[in-house]
Amino acid sequence: MAHAALSSTTVTAPRTNRLAMFGWFAFVFLVASQIIAIAISPPDRDMGDLQKILYVHVPSAWMSMLAPFTVLYFSLLYLWKKREEDDLLAAASAEVATAFSGLTLVLGMIWGKPTWGVWWAWDARMTSMLVQFLILVGYLSLRALVDERDRRAQWSAAVGILGAINVPIVYMSVRWWRTLHQIQSSPATVDPAYVIGLRLNAFAFLFVMIYFIRARYGAALLERAAEHALQDAALGTGGSNHGS
Amino acid sequence: MEASNLLFVSAAYAVAWAMFIGYFVHVRRATSRARALLDSVNSGSLR
Numbered sequence: 001m002a003h004a005a006l007s008s009t010t011v012t013a014p015r016t017n018r019l020a021m022f023g024w025f026a027f028v029f030l031v032a033s034q035i036i037a038i039a040i041s042p043p044d045r046d047m048g049d050l051q052k053i054l055y056v057h058v059p060s061a062w063m064s065m066l067a068p069f070t071v072l073y074f075s076l077l078y079l080w081k082k083r084e085e086d087d088l089l090a091a092a093s094a095e096v097a098t099a100f101s102g103l104t105l106v107l108g109m110i111w112g113k114p115t116w117g118v119w120w121a122w123d124a125r126m127t128s129m130l131v132q133f134l135i136l137v138g139y140l141s142l143r144a145l146v147d148e149r150d151r152r153a154q155w156s157a158a159v160g161i162l163g164a165i166n167v168p169i170v171y172m173s174v175r176w177w178r179t180l181h182q183i184q185s186s187p188a189t190v191d192p193a194y195v196i197g198l199r200l201n202a203f204a205f206l207f208v209m210i211y212f213i214r215a216r217y218g219a220a221l222l223e224r225a226a227e228h229a230l231q232d233a234a235l236g237t238g239g240s241n242h243g244s
Numbered sequence: 245m246e247a248s249n250l251l252f253v254s255a256a257y258a259v260a261w262a263m264f265i266g267y268f269v270h271v272r273r274a275t276s277r278a279r280a281l282l283d284s285v286n287s288g289s290l291r
Contacts, residue, residue, distance in 0.1 A: 030264075034257070049249045053256040060260065096267075103263045110256045114248065208264065215271045222278035229285040 019214055026207035033204040037197025044194075050114055055197050057107040058185075059205035061129075064104045065167050067097030067209060068132070071139075072164035075157035087153035088224065090160050091143055092216035096209055097163075098136040105129055116180060124177035128170040135163040 037055040044051035074090035077083070108126060109119045120126065139159045146152035174183045187195050 048246065049253055052253050056256055056260040099263055099267050103260060106259050107256050110252055110259065114252050212267060212271065215268075215275070219271055219274040219278060222275060222282060226278050226282040226285060229282055233285055 016218070019211070019218065022207075023211045023215065026204070026211045029207055030201075030204040033197075033200035037201055041194055041197050044191075047115060050111065051194065053107065053111045054194075055201045057104065057111055058198060059201045060100050060104045060107055062202055063205050063209045064097060064100035064129070064132070065171060066206075067093050067100055067213075068136070068160075068164045068167050070213065071097060071160040075160035078153055078157050084149075084153070084224070085221075087157070088220040089213070089217050090157065091140075092213050092220055094136055094139045094156075094160060094163075095216055096212045098133065098140060099212070100205075100209065101129060101133040101136055105133060121180050123180040124173040125170065125179070125181035128166065128173045132163065132166050132170055135159065135166060139163060 034055065038052055041052065041055075043049045070093035071090050074086045074093060078086035078090060105126070108129075112121070113119050139156055142159055143152055143156050146155060171184075174181050190198065
């Protein structure tokens with residue numbers, strides 16, 4: 001891919017400062033949301049205080065279903081326009097999606113043990129979420145294994161699209177196969193005492209996810225600029241001061 | 245809060261924050277590493 005693809009995307013100080021400010025905003029919003037949710041919600045009739053786990057498990061699950069669509073969007077954009085930035089954004093989103101999917105699985109296990117009596121069951125929702133996690137790990141492994149840039153971008157875009165196809169299966173799994181995991185809740189089915197905590201934490205997790213994707217993309221831009229600069233230096237064609 | 249419930253709730257929040265902090269550190273390290281490499285190439289020390 002032509003080096004010019006990155007020439008218009010150098011990381012500049014003002015953008016970095018804005019990102020840092022957004023990071024602080026997301027952090028403060030997350031801490032406040034968790035404190036408010038824990039403080040104002042009474043123990044659930046059946047679950048007791050274990051219900052408080054849902055303020056991290058449910059938003060994490062939502063983000064792990066949202067992030068693969070970001071991967072899908074930038075993967076399609078890459079295949080259409082062949083811009084390296086879209087490939088890097090898809091990769092950053094996939095890494096964050098992997099982190100949230102893994103977190104969702106672990107939090108589900110921590111919630112499942114005291115409520116269901118088991119850490120793990122081959123339930124439809126848990127299994128389909130595990131499949132999603134493994135697809136995302138496969139996506140990241142593929143990127144680590146393929147050196148040729150265009151081929152890596154194309155292959156990972158294909159895996160990214162496949163991974164997004166799995167998301168509706170994860171979402172609908174609790175309706176298609178009525179196993180252990182309960183069906184989706186909505187504000188109509190959740191006690192109002194818990195809705196505000198869930199909403200606040202959903203937005204907090206969304207802000208954190210956006211921050212992570214943007215920060216990882218910034219790091220990827222720098223990594224790529226360093227790679228280009230090294231190639232230029234090796235070929236003796238340097239002098240462009242990439243990324244400065 | 246019951247002691248056993250407190251244990252599971254605390255574990256859940258600890259895991260969530262471990263992921264947030266861990267991923268943040270991972271991104272910061274990747275950024276610093278790339279910036280250091282870029283600086284050394286641009287300054288000519290790796291040419």
